[in-house]
Amino acid sequence: MVEEPTSLRERRRTETRRALQAHAVRLFMARGYDATTINDVAQAAGVSAMTLYRHFATKEDLVLYDEYDRETAATLAAQQQQQEPLRQRIGRALVQTAATAVDSDRDLLLARLHLMISTPALQARHLDSQYATEIAIADTLCAGATDPDLEFRVRSTAAACLAATHVALIRWAEGDGRQDLPTLMRHALTSAFDTAF
Template sequence: MPDQRSTLRAQRRADTQRTIQAQAVRLFGERGYDATTVQDVAEAAGVSPMTVYRHFPTKEDLVLFDQHGQLFAERIAAAPAAQPLVRRIGGALVESAATLTGGSQREFLLARLRLMISTPALRAKHLDNQYALQQAIVAAVRDDATDTDPDVAFHVQAAASACLAALHTAVMRWAEDDGRSELPELIAKAFTAAFGDDTVNAHPGAR
């Protein structure tokens, strides 16, 4: 029973977090980021400002918070270790993008991305997210060699950074297209442009 109660609490917390963030992104899009207060977000979500801050310590976090790094890391860790590193990372990014954009979250992700692009404070903070994602990728492919050989660790970090640059290019194009293109296919194209043909294939489920 204690485990069940713990699971229910975690589920309620996640539901509250999603509701707050969805309302924040909606309001920021309608009224503007600077013109919308945390109090406005709290009222729209039906919670207190203290609850908002408990889930999102800063206003920027209301937009930037996500758990995509965990999803990417899980996909990378599940890929065959014998694959070339760029293909391993690229395949995981394509599969993750297909999962993230294949359902009801697609419009939310687009709205969130537009805010990141158009709001100076969010663009600056977004660099921290990129670094965190790079570290998640590095951790997902870590083995004894990366822990003991600085050159191997540097190679992994450089590869992760290059892959994220390709991902960023694809995501920006997706936003420019207003989501009309398929993000997994754009990521595959970006990887082909950066690393050569057949580096990664678009997810077969992409429309």
């Protein structure tokens, strides 16, 4: 499980981000992503555009920002001593993060995925998000390592796991969340690696 923010200030910042993102996603779904401005979101949330920009650097971040990289890294760090193959460690951490996301705010996750699928600007930025996840995984699993090839192996495996789970996320969103997301992700990983997850 991810560590909770340690200070009151961090907790408030996290809560504010979640509230702002929820307002933004609601507006984007109702009016369309391209038709909704930052000022529209700020007005709906009852804050200034400057406050919005303090929490989200870009309009795309209002949809794509999440704490999932941190959660995945924390899960991987907690299982550092396990001797499972990389693909299973990484895949299972991604599945666990998805299960937590669905449990905590399924509807927001589903709406964010719908927006990502239907909005070209978000599709392109989503690739940046996957790259950031790959880096977070590598940073966690390679910390303190002396093997010069470990980062290459971890990043290759993480990229493959992320590609497989991405297919599951799209299927889940296209089915309006009727299927169980962690199960879909395990099926996608099993298909990609021909091994059980």
